[in-house]
Amino acid sequence: MHIEIQRNADMSITNQIYHSVLDQIRSDFLEEGSPLPSVRKLSKQLGVSLVTVVKAYQKLEQDGFITSVQGKGTFIKKTKKEVVEGKKGSSSYDWQLSVEDYLPRSQFARFHQVPEKIHLSSSMIDPGLLPNRYLEQEIHRMLSKNPRVLSKYGEIQGDKALRQAMVEYLQKMNLSTDPENILVTNGSQQGIDLIARTFVGPGDVVVMEAPTYPGAIDVFRGRGATILTVPVDSEGMRVDLLHHLCDKYKPKIIYTVPTFHNPTGAVMPTKRRREILEIAESTQSLVIEDDPCSEIYFDRKPPAAMKSLDKEGHVIYLKGLSKILAPGCRIGILAASGSIFKRLLAAKANTDLGSPLLTQKAIIPFITSKRMMDHLKKLRIALKIRRDLVLDILSQHAPEEVSWFLPKGGLNIWLTLPSWMDTNHFLVETKKEQITFLPGAACYPADQENHHLRLSFSYMNEQPLTQGVTTICHLLQSAVYLKNKQGSSPHF
Amino acid sequence: MHIEIQRNADMSITNQIYHSVLDQIRSDFLEEGSPLPSVRKLSKQLGVSLVTVVKAYQKLEQDGFITSVQGKGTFIKKTKKEVVEGKKGSSSYDWQLSVEDYLPRSQFARFHQVPEKIHLSSSMIDPGLLPNRYLEQEIHRMLSKNPRVLSKYGEIQGDKALRQAMVEYLQKMNLSTDPENILVTNGSQQGIDLIARTFVGPGDVVVMEAPTYPGAIDVFRGRGATILTVPVDSEGMRVDLLHHLCDKYKPKIIYTVPTFHNPTGAVMPTKRRREILEIAESTQSLVIEDDPCSEIYFDRKPPAAMKSLDKEGHVIYLKGLSKILAPGCRIGILAASGSIFKRLLAAKANTDLGSPLLTQKAIIPFITSKRMMDHLKKLRIALKIRRDLVLDILSQHAPEEVSWFLPKGGLNIWLTLPSWMDTNHFLVETKKEQITFLPGAACYPADQENHHLRLSFSYMNEQPLTQGVTTICHLLQSAVYLKNKQGSSPHF
Structure with missing residues (x-):
């Protein structure tokens, strides 16, 4: 596992370990159920105290990313509620895990994959708007x-x-x-x-x-x-x-x-x-x-x-x-x-x-x-229509706790949700409706803020765009409603 | 200037500095007339003794790569026999030279450029042999x-x-x-x-x-x-x-x-x-x-x-x-x-x-x-003809001091010249005839051997290929003749 410690950084070493592991989970390097190194091993590898590693692991466990199993070790938590049964059956590739790499993270890739249904997660252009x-x-x-x-x-x-x-x-x-x-x-x-x-x-x-x-x-x-x-x-x-x-x-x-x-x-x-x-x-x-x-x-x-x-x-x-x-x-x-x-x-x-x-x-x-300039003119018009559509839906349907920048160009709108929301978890909810967005945490190099999200309005045409943004607004409304009613946040 | 010292390497530090500078000259990072850091500065930068740097610079000067100018400093030697006049007129980009980079070498690029006339230096395929x-x-x-x-x-x-x-x-x-x-x-x-x-x-x-x-x-x-x-x-x-x-x-x-x-x-x-x-x-x-x-x-x-x-x-x-x-x-x-x-x-x-x-x-x-397999069959035949052509010319015209591997496939022939020859210098001669090859030194990660060269027979068709290889053989013959006659090596 590649964990980089910077001793003169503003961030505490505990926090650096915490974020490194999180980066790797979010980059899909650490799969659900994968074992983490033991506290002793990691403290030795990084040359830091046992307490430092223990604290980082505790925070990761509190925040629901890892699980300790008595006598077996620490594992990346499975979201599918399966019981961690210890290490998976060994394969002939197991030796590879000991090969050190130099990749601390690769988060963007996960959100850049070819879309399923309502893809608002990466700022690609609708092929229908291009002069193919x-x-x-x-x-x-x-x-x-x-x-x-x-x-x-x-x-x-x-x-x-x-x-x-x-x-x-x-x-x-x-x-x-x-x-x-x-x-x-x-x-x-x-x-x-x-x-x-x-x-x-x-x-x-x-x-x-x-x-x-x-x-x-x-x-x-x-x-x-x-x-x-x-x-x-x-x-x-x-x-x-x-x-x-x-x-x-x-x-x-x-x-x-x-x-x-x-x-x-x-x-x-x-x-x-x-x-x-x-x-x-x-x-x-x-x-x-x-x-x-x-x-x-x-x-x-x-x-x-x-x-x-x-x-x-x-x-x-x-x-x-x-x-x-x-x-x-x-x-x-x-x-x-x-x-x-x-x-x-x-x-x-x-x-x-x-x-x-x-x-x-x-x-x-x-x-x-000359076509190039004409094309750009048309593209601006088409995307402005989509931006305005999204802004309209947000004004009408987003809970009042949600705010956004007004983009004067480009392909994206950046939403800020109430600070108790975590858009990494909210994404799990929208994915059930086959809607994706980019969770804000991916956009922070450090000290990740989890209550933002980016909607790209450039890829989907009006119908799915409307459906996607409306659905997101409704899911946000429910979350806010539940929070206000119960006084405690829902699981995202 | 990027110089990397490995203290536990087999090669002496003097030699490492020597090769680093050479790599950068051959990668065109250090142009003719560029200043080198002073001995004092480099010894400080690398944390090595003054003597170590002095020795490396002396070897570089003996081998004709750099020149010291009394009171002005050390410069990459100009091959065009111009007198080094100290630093060139300063430009607004001069500050950039202090930006450290992480590129120790990029030699291959220099030999991979699009050909001039008789290009035997990079193993590209003759476009005429491809199913465009x-x-x-x-x-x-x-x-x-x-x-x-x-x-x-x-x-x-x-x-x-x-x-x-x-x-x-x-x-x-x-x-x-x-x-x-x-x-x-x-x-x-x-x-x-x-x-x-x-x-x-x-x-x-x-x-x-x-x-x-x-x-x-x-x-x-x-x-x-x-x-x-x-x-x-x-x-x-x-x-x-x-x-x-x-x-x-x-x-x-x-x-x-x-x-x-x-x-x-x-x-x-x-x-x-x-x-x-x-x-x-x-x-x-x-x-x-x-x-x-x-x-x-x-x-x-x-x-x-x-x-x-x-x-x-x-x-x-x-x-x-x-x-x-x-x-x-x-x-x-x-x-x-x-x-x-x-x-x-x-x-x-x-x-x-x-x-x-x-x-x-x-x-x-x-x-x-199905065409792919037919194409490969034809390609093999065409390239075999070219290989055989080159082998024929070499057997007939190369001095007996020159030897080569018999390639049973691929695009290249590797020639070994008498050990007193330096193919980096020989390339200067063949370039006057608009013929290029790959000097062997580029192929050695360390302890470069300078008396080899690689001829690629895949890019030029029969006529220029014949001309190129024949001319190389004649130039080699002259070199060997001169050496034997004078008892001292010519300038390459």
Whole structure:
């Protein structure tokens, strides 16, 4: 079991053990019924006192995550109320459990799986809103003319024509860059990963918003980073608090989603963007500006990217396309400069020798055509309708104890429930109705808050969206009713 | 500058510094004219004595890699005979040089770039030998029927139909597995990388063949592994020496290319495969069986994969398709079992959330058709002709001081030159004739041998292949002639 202890962290070691185990349960690394190491063994492994481990295990047991069986050991609790019968019958793979790994968590994956029925958990786009037929025809034309696209490795940096096309595309968003400073990635997730593997090592300080994009947490945790968090208000990352933090710690990386922040939808004004950049300049830090969907605005165009203000190469800008076009191609780009860029390029080579040429060539004709801008216009309209639909249902049916951010763009709405609710448990209830959402805890790198949830309104069309959100509201109402009536919280 | 010192390594610290700097020069991280840290600074950074650093710098200077300029410092030597004028004019990105990274090397990338004229340096397949037209038609048919392939994320594990198709494909190679144990990757390079990021950390012991595939070295070095090497004979990794090594060290990973070993072309017999597996069982290690091209045999079918002998989940099998079909799709798979598989799947999620659906769906119709086997048959014939051509030219024109392995399959021939030759320098000469090859040093994780080179005969067709290999032979003849005449080696 991979448990990382940071002795100089703000969090107590007991709490670190507690959260590590929880992270692994939520990442599905520890299955129901799996044994935990004995208190003695873990205390020895981590070099901490027996009492510290005992306290962590007690807290995990109190909170219902693990069970101690007298004389048998400690196990991950089964939710299906089966009695823990000790270790399962041994298999020939049992030896593998002793192979140590370097994966502290992988929570996002669990919520990103292909949907069942009413999928409000991951911010994917409804395939019906994407120009698949046009793209398919363009691909046919491109491949008939040049079938050798199938038989060539592309450049490690990415296809030059695509890099050029992306420069022109970004120019329309008031971001000037150069094909030489663009690296094509397999979506932004790979961009985050490349940066982390290149620049983040054990104990390096990474500052993230709280809440933030869970996929990024998984990556930084995997590099052994010391993650510090800054809360978010309606204008994104609280720069005043970032200042305080940076007086005390020197961050290596500041990760932010300034436009339509994930999960809250907040938009950071230019002033704040500039302030963060100044902080990065004074602390010689790198800023990762993750931009999944600044194209999807509902009122007015958001401010230009922080990267457009960057003169000294502090910002690494990530533009994923999967939220607006052809997620089946998984194309993203990264823009950076100087030796930072060069090193990221080397990391890309080590990782996979470059993205597939087919997927890169596939999207060029479309994104360089006038159709791209028309498509984005339509997409904004369609998603605004869905957002408004969800807002309507929430205003009408959500209990008054529930509040939410008003997202001015993007794909998500962030709900805050009464503090006694735990959305990890609430998810079990909604799943019975075949409805999924993203429990808020997944969005916190540390000190998880359990009473939030993220609804993505981009994947389902009006009918199931209405049904899903309405049902969630009704389930919330029942919970609140029960709580008020009984004076005690229901089991979620 | 990233320099990693392993205090318990067999190599002296002076040598470790020497090789670290060399690795970075060869990875292009340190450009010509770049300053090195002062002796004082580096000795402080690494916590080693001044003398140790001085010795390393002296050796680097003697070997012609760096230059000391009185009163200015130490610089990477310029090959273009320009006088080092001290630091170049400062740019606004200079601050970036102080950002520490975790990339000790990325050498393979330099030799994997898209070719200029006569490209014998990377084992890519001539696009003319691949069924691009058929594939293109199949893709058109598939996308017309189901354009939504473009608008969907696939499963993180990989498309189920592709995993099923790969199971059937592997079955034809006498390897039985299951779609649940298959993970689709962006080529084998990503497979190696996923394993390394999941299971290899600082100081973990990785055993590799020497020479071996440079892309794998780059990855393991990047994880801070302690790499131990085992020489290769005509039957692949020397198991007797592996035994000795494993008596002393407990490897976490044994990386091998048992079939048409890269770069030598050696084939490991079944007996030896079994022995390595037994070693892995007794040391509780993982074996990475990298299989880029066992389909490309010239005489007889090679033995079944080591994975087919594996009962307890020790072997992680990597099958890249880019050497035989559609490198523009960059599809590979990884087969593993038990918790090892599960953890690799989580790593894949963190890395990129899954490979693009388009490239996966693109190849399914072809690989499941009868055409695939016909294609492989033709490919074997075409490549055998090229191999024989190269062997003929070598027998006729290579100096008698040059020897080579006879490859019974694969894409490469491994040449051993007289020990006074350095193929890194020889490459400068052949590049003047627009001919590239892979210098042997890139294939050694440590204790680099400089007098080997790898010729890939798979990319160029007969005419340029003949020209390239003939020219290399003539250049080698001149070098040997000069050496014999002058009694001193020419500058390469």
